[in-house]
Amino acid sequence: MIRDPDTLNALLDTVSRFVRERLVPAENVVAETDEIPQDIVDDMKTMGLFGISIPEEYGGLGLTMEEEVLVVAELCKASPAFRSIIGTTVGIGSQGILIDGTPEQKAAYLPRLATGEQIASFALTEPESGSDAASLRTTAIRDGDHYVVNGTKRYITNAPHASLFTLMARTDPSVRGAGGITAFVVDAKSPGIGFGKYDRKMGQRGAHTCDVIFENVKVPAANVIGGREGVGFKTAMKVLDKGRIHVAAVCIGAAERMLADALKYAMERRQFGQPIAEFQLVQAMLADSKAETYAARCMVVDAARRRDAGENVSTEASCAKMFASEICGRVADRAVQIFGGAGYMSEYGIERFYRDVRLFRIYEGTTQIQQLVIARNMIRAASA
Numbered sequence: 001m002i003r004d005p006d007t008l009n010a011l012l013d014t015v016s017r018f019v020r021e022r023l024v025p026a027e028n029v030v031a032e033t034d035e036i037p038q039d040i041v042d043d044m045k046t047m048g049l050f051g052i053s054i055p056e057e058y059g060g061l062g063l064t065m066e067e068e069v070l071v072v073a074e075l076c077k078a079s080p081a082f083r084s085i086i087g088t089t090v091g092i093g094s095q096g097i098l099i100d101g102t103p104e105q106k107a108a109y110l111p112r113l114a115t116g117e118q119i120a121s122f123a124l125t126e127p128e129s130g131s132d133a134a135s136l137r138t139t140a141i142r143d144g145d146h147y148v149v150n151g152t153k154r155y156i157t158n159a160p161h162a163s164l165f166t167l168m169a170r171t172d173p174s175v176r177g178a179g180g181i182t183a184f185v186v187d188a189k190s191p192g193i194g195f196g197k198y199d200r201k202m203g204q205r206g207a208h209t210c211d212v213i214f215e216n217v218k219v220p221a222a223n224v225i226g227g228r229e230g231v232g233f234k235t236a237m238k239v240l241d242k243g244r245i246h247v248a249a250v251c252i253g254a255a256e257r258m259l260a261d262a263l264k265y266a267m268e269r270r271q272f273g274q275p276i277a278e279f280q281l282v283q284a285m286l287a288d289s290k291a292e293t294y295a296a297r298c299m300v301v302d303a304a305r306r307r308d309a310g311e312n313v314s315t316e317a318s319c320a321k322m323f324a325s326e327i328c329g330r331v332a333d334r335a336v337q338i339f340g341g342a343g344y345m346s347e348y349g350i351e352r353f354y355r356d357v358r359l360f361r362i363y364e365g366t367t368q369i370q371q372l373v374i375a376r377n378m379i380r381a382a383s384a
């Protein structure tokens with residue numbers, strides 16, 4: 001749903017100019033230093049980008065899902081690391097509080113997330129629990145008016161910068177699966193929380209992940225999201241339904257950027273006496289990339305509209321995330337191919353995108369997990 005086209009277009013123009021004038025010129029510095037320059041983070045705060053998904057009553061921009069995917073796709077025409085700095089606060093780190101939190105929890109946390117004063121991370125994955133999220137082992141055992149948390153979370157995006165975590169932990173170790181899991185908001189400065197070194201990754205320099213270790217961390221009982229034990233896995237799944245549409249929009253922005261770069265190169269680069277864009281085999285790569293990116297954009301916008309309309313979008317979110325991340329990988333591969341030898345050299349940046357976008361087929365649910373979710377939902381609907 002687009003509430004006011006003029007307001008949205010003004011925001012899209014602002015983001016587009018910001019991408020062109022500030023982010024793209026800073027891509028190499030980010031890749032070299034592994035840091036987003038502080039002035040860029042400050043500008044993102046001023047623009048309200050940390051609060052795009054947080055309702056206006058809590059100080060955010062309160063974008064609808066359709067508006068959010070359009071803004072995110074625009075932002076992602078620059079290196080994915082720039083989106084990542086806002087990504088967990090806009091998405092999986094804050095949405096559990098928004099979707100299932102009590103009014104008191106929303107009022108306590110959302111305003112400072114909306115301004116970027118606080119950064120939120122989502123702590124679900126563990127060393128022994130990735131795709132099989134319901135098998136997580138971190139425990140949170142009730143002791144009077146608080147819980148005591150022990151365990152390790154792995155590959156947690158923005159953990160080194162986080163002020164708070166949306167943490168999934170097992171409050172009832174006698175229940176093995178999803179039913180024993182509870183979601184918490186945890187202050188990142190709580191005594192007993194330790195951080196591993198930054199993970200060394202294939203790409204996405206400037207976006208930081210690390211282990212988060214909980215050793216006898218006391219978390220107030222009031223920090224149970226929604227005040228209910230045993231429903232934390234469902235909160236995580238609802239958060240991921242939305243997160244997957246958001247990631248699909250990230251894929252579109254990156255695919256459109258890579259395709260634009262490949263087209264420009266193909267029109268400038270001459271071989272056999274003419275621009276390589278004149279060769280039909282190059283045209284096939286451009287055309288396939290265009291059609292697939294267009295299809296992915298249509299899917300993502302449709303999934304977003306359905307979510308805005310209040311539909312259950314578990315299937316559509318997984319379809320969009322799977323398709324958009326897969327085509328993004330294919331577009332990256334073709335873009336490197338069109339650049340030829342130059343595509344393999346770091347100075348052109350396309351090999352960096354190729355490495356950066358590889359993550360999209362893995363995080364917030366691998367392609368194989370999306371297939372499983374889609375097929376299970378189909379079978380469940382057909383048997384009902």
Ligand code: COS
Pocket residue numbers: 122124125130131132133134178233234237238240241314363364365366369372373
């Ligand atoms: N919305 C609300 N509830 C949901 C849901 C959703 N989208 N998906 C599942 N649930 C509920 C189920 O209805 C079930 O509830 P009941 O027990 O009351 O029936 C409960 O959650 C458990 O669901 P299910 O039995 O489907 O869980 P599984 O252990 O079989 O696993 C998958 C489900 C594999 C889909 C899940 O573990 C998953 O998404 N894994 C990937 C995790 C991931 O994306 N990690 C990335 C890290 S975060 S960046």
